[in-house]
Amino acid sequence: MANNSFFYVIIVVCLIVAGVLAWGLSTFQAGGDGKKSNKIMQLRIAAQFLAVIVIVGFAYFRSQGGN
Numbered sequence: 294m295a296n297n298s299f300f301y302v303i304i305v306v307c308l309i310v311a312g313v314l315a316w317g318l319s320t321f322q323a324g325g326d327g328k329k330s331n332k333i334m335q336l337r338i339a340a341q342f343l344a345v346i347v348i349v350g351f352a353y354f355r356s357q358g359g360n
Contacts, residue, residue: 299351306344313337 317333 299347299354303344303347303351306340306347310337310340310344313340 313333314337317330317337320330320333
């Protein structure tokens with residue numbers, strides 16, 4: 294599986310989600326602007342949606358016999 298370049302895209306997307314989550318949590322912890330924290334968490338939800346789409350697409354193409 295690791296020899297598939299699509300797999301590396303999944304890794305990158307998941308790291309982006311983790312990074313946005315860490316950024317959002319640090320903003321919440323700092324007690325800064327609530328609207329900014331909310332926008333960061335909305336960005337996290339969008340990144341998670343993208344990650345799920347990429348992972349499901351990967352699983353679909355693998356089930357169709359693609360490498």
